[in-house]
Amino acid sequence: MSAFINAARAELRGIFADQQVRLIMIAALVIYALIYPFPYRAELLRDIPVVLVDLDRSSSSAELARRVTSSEAVTLAQDAPDMITATRLVQARQAYGVLLIPEGFERDLLRGRQSPVAIYADASYFLMYQRVMQGAAVPLRQMGAEVEMGRLIAQGTMPDVARAQVSPAQQIEVPLFNPAAGYATYVLPAAFVLILQQTMLMGLALVATRRQTGTGHPVWNVLGRMAVWTALYTALLPLYLILLPALYDLPFLGSPAAILVLGLPFILATGLLAQCVAALFRRGEVVQVVLLALGLPFFFLSGFAWPLEAIPDHLNWIAQLIPSTAAIDAVVRHGQMGAELSDIQHRLWQLWGLVGVFGALVILLETRQQAASASDPAQQS
């Protein structure tokens, strides 16, 4: 038991007496909480500039342009005489798409022929592409439907029948959980989990590289450290995963208690992983650089922004060993999507499984380390 207390004391000292560790585990959390969300404060993409190339210059083409520009997503900000000029405006990032209305648009429309228009959307930016396409497609379809209905009614069809013939069913799309498609709402909850993991990994691994081989029983040593992490992060984790999202007005459907239930194995697994990382790389500078470089790959491996279904299987297996993979999924599904703990219990078990595996590994490492330093009297002094 005294080994437990000694280990806990040493870990506390390792964290709080070391300026660099304090900087990473506490100050960096504050700085990142300010910097990471910074680009996404605007949340939504509205009125994306699109160039209009109207080769028809008729009242119908003007009506079409008016409808597109009144949509929420896009606005026809500039006119261009031809596609070359328009493309150049897109290349200079003054616009993100081109609406091309060809010559003869109105004539064909009046003669009952097909009268196509073209949208060229900047596909080098995924989000822009989608918004431009959607923003332009909806008013175009509406106008097309009205034209078809008008023709049917002119042929003597009853208006109700004509409407049903033009659009036999109403297609309704319901976005769940992030109805406004806000970018901050999308990315921040996951990013906060990852920041918590990376700063904790870095700080605790630094403590571990600077620690001298202990004397107490390895199991007590590890338990003592785990107690310190739990105590420290019982304060930090709710601040980061509950209070911070609330400060940024992110929706939260979960309960603080459930976040703590998920947080406990996440914290323990991360702390234990930090010990393994320290044992693998041994030197503080190296640990820091490696973990810094791993942040983004960890984020994309977690299957949050890039779907699991598209990640190769063998890589996915490795990804499941990283605590953030299970934690991001579980915290987002609970906090943002309102999943009950029973819906995500596989993630909870996965995290506890990691605690078991990493725990056994750390105890083994600690035992071997003690044996090595015992057989090497020079190191004992």
Add this chain to the structure above:
Amino acid sequence: MLAVMLREVRMLVTSPTLAGLVVVLPLLMLLILGAVFRAGIPVGLPIAVVDHDRSDLSRSLVRMLDAAPETRVAHHALSLSEAQKLIVSGDVRGAVYLPQGLEREILRGERPEIVTFYDNQHMSTGSLVARGARNAIDTALAGLRLSVRQGQGEAPVQAAVSVNPIPLQAHALFNPAFDYVHFLLAALVPTVLQIIAAAATAYALSLDFGTQCDRQALGRMAGGMVPALLGKILPYTFVFLLILGLSDIALYGWLGVPLRGSLLLMGAGAAAFILAVQLIGALAFVLTRDMGRAASIIAVITAPAFGFMGVGFPREAMSPLAQVWGAMIPGTWYVELRIDQSLRATPFEISITSVLWLLVIAGVLMLLVLAQVLRIGRTERAAK
């Protein structure tokens, strides 16, 4: 200066730590990122259908949803609440609800509702699912409208024209294959390299530029403090350029990302980018003269840099302050240049701005580093 450079190369070859950070780590990261995105656009995302109609029409709708490239019908849920549970737990990414009486109401012209639910918390996946479902349902309904018109005696070709008076021709500018791999890897590779190059440079300086004694020895060897510093930095510039080149060969060769612009601009931009990033590391180190604190500065600048590049959420939509912060980070300009020159075939005179910005950033950082090195030298001489 040459002597310091040769010495640095020897150190790189003989020190496993240095070689690990400078060569192995970036290559490993590139390998992981390449593997994550290798498969390209996600296809066959699982969705659920709630088919309360169980008619020929609803069954053909389900078949079309299953056949859409984006989606695959993985579950037949009995109720909406079951479908919701499947979405929440992550078994499926969306659900399509086909209400009872769908076919009958359509035939009677009552315009029933078909509802698509999708998980928009996972926005990238959710929008793919929504698109797949929308297109599948559209196709099914268009088929229905066609058959109605043909039933009225219209010829098939004329019917196809009539149901779609204003067809929308959707074109993707610059990225016709519409592949996310292009888009994400073009930005992720420099972002990760930015972190590693800055940190590795600070680490290399911490080995023998940290103490006064070390600096003076190097200064004597190179014939001045400035050549000594350049001698320490430039060998890594070459190594990182080599790694960037290697990753580009993989990207444009092996993964088949198009390269439609000027190699000269890409090369000049890459060199300016690497140098600027290294100078961030150098500045962080000469300011703190401690690897730990330098790493913290580097972390604050480079770790959140990805968000500011505008690859996910566009820069134009950010607040002015966020745009300014992004503009000060070399990666922002280099990624813009890469996207311009690989996907967009942007004309030289537009794209050159990115390169000029990189040079300005590198120049300013260089001046700051030199000023700090000289200041340290002066205070140390004064202390004597």
